[in-house]
Amino acid sequence: MCHDKHAPQVTATADPPSLPDLVARARGGDAGAFEQLYHRHSPRAWVLALRLTGNHADAADLLQETFIAAWEALPGFREEAAFATWLHRIMVHRGLNGRRAEVHREGSEAPDGAEAVAPLSSDALRLDLESAIRRLPDGARQVLVLHEIEGYKLREIAALLSISVGTVKSQLHRARSMMLEYLNR
Amino acid sequence: MTYLDDDDPRVRSLGAMLRDLPSEEPPPPGVLPRIRAGLRRRGGARSIPGAPAPARGWRLLSAGLAAGIVLGFLIGRREAKATPTAPGAGGSWAAAVDVQRTGTAYVTALGRLGRFKDAAGPGVVQGREVAVTLLFGAALAYAEQAPDDPTTLNLLHAVQQARNAAAPNAAAERPVRF
Numbered sequence: 001m002c003h004d005k006h007a008p009q010v011t012a013t014a015d016p017p018s019l020p021d022l023v024a025r026a027r028g029g030d031a032g033a034f035e036q037l038y039h040r041h042s043p044r045a046w047v048l049a050l051r052l053t054g055n056h057a058d059a060a061d062l063l064q065e066t067f068i069a070a071w072e073a074l075p076g077f078r079e080e081a082a083f084a085t086w087l088h089r090i091m092v093h094r095g096l097n098g099r100r101a102e103v104h105r106e107g108s109e110a111p112d113g114a115e116a117v118a119p120l121s122s123d124a125l126r127l128d129l130e131s132a133i134r135r136l137p138d139g140a141r142q143v144l145v146l147h148e149i150e151g152y153k154l155r156e157i158a159a160l161l162s163i164s165v166g167t168v169k170s171q172l173h174r175a176r177s178m179m180l181e182y183l184n185r
Numbered sequence: 186m187t188y189l190d191d192d193d194p195r196v197r198s199l200g201a202m203l204r205d206l207p208s209e210e211p212p213p214p215g216v217l218p219r220i221r222a223g224l225r226r227r228g229g230a231r232s233i234p235g236a237p238a239p240a241r242g243w244r245l246l247s248a249g250l251a252a253g254i255v256l257g258f259l260i261g262r263r264e265a266k267a268t269p270t271a272p273g274a275g276g277s278w279a280a281a282v283d284v285q286r287t288g289t290a291y292v293t294a295l296g297r298l299g300r301f302k303d304a305a306g307p308g309v310v311q312g313r314e315v316a317v318t319l320l321f322g323a324a325l326a327y328a329e330q331a332p333d334d335p336t337t338l339n340l341l342h343a344v345q346q347a348r349n350a351a352a353p354n355a356a357a358e359r360p361v362r363f
Contacts, residue, residue: 038217044208068224180199
């Protein structure tokens with residue numbers, strides 16, 4: 001796991017606390033447990049935020065909003081849902097809220113400055129893919145990320161975005177075409 | 186734009202490449218302090234996650250530092266009885282003067298220590314450790330008074346990261362109450 005050096009040390013010999021234990025403690029208001037949850041889950045959430053928003057500044061805002069919302073909603077968290085799934089759903093809801101208008105806007109282009117986002121790694125293929133994702137219009141990018149990377153069903157995305165499945169398919173098709181076009185240049 | 190269905194080999198290939206993308210990346214270090222500040226602004230009564238707070242040694246040191254300041258303030262106040270002070274300034278004025286006096290002495294002492302920066306003696310190492318310890322203690326004491334100050338949060342975070350980097354296994358669970 002990333003950030004091990006920041007992970008709180010319990011004792012020299014004790015096993016790391018289990019996820020259900022951490023969740024239960026955090027739900028009871030244990031801030032240290034919540035910090036550990038942050039360190040465990042923020043690397044994955046950060047990547048999702050980056051891909052949903054397309055830029056670092058908005059991704060940082062989204063990550064912050066998500067964890068604040070999670071802290072406040074923890075008392076109502078049902079343990080039958082995986083914590084990571086629950087957290088990501090909060091992020092997706094928050095990430096897509098306020099951006100729904102973009103989904104309906106046909107022909108919208110990537111926001112200015114999207115190309116200025118710092119590279120994520122030195123791997124050329126990954127750079128190309130990440131760059132291509134960032135260049136997509138908001139709606140197409142969100143549908144592509146949720147479906148192709150996060151594994152959401154089309155009908156789930158439609159429900160999240162309050163649009164028809166047909167519109168989701170259209171956005172997905174558009175995203176794929178633009179990705180292939182960009183990668184083949 | 187040609188139509189691309191799910192069975193198109195290019196779509197399959199693209200999907201496979203996308204699913205192979207790394208799923209984790211460390212978030213910027215500035216996000217956690219922003220989360221703490223955001224929770225604090227909401228006025229939650231729960232403790233703030235992740236805020237650096239003193240381990241036992243740090244707490245003892247801070248307590249000692251605070252006790253020293255209080256003692257110094259009491260002694261200084263007795264001596265100041267015969268000294269005219271600014272009208273209406275009262276105890277807070279004396280405390281502010283005390284902060285300035287001791288802070289100046291701290292900076293001056295650091296400057297003296299800096300003259301030995303090329304020396305490898307244990308005194309220099311110890312002096313630097315004490316300097317950082319006092320700096321962290323002062324930041325904590327200040328944070329008590331101004332918990333929402335972004336400068337405080339950044340300073341605490343930076344010092345905590347420096348301590349973690351120096352001793353990765355020394356990090357401890359550090360919730361802070363506000």
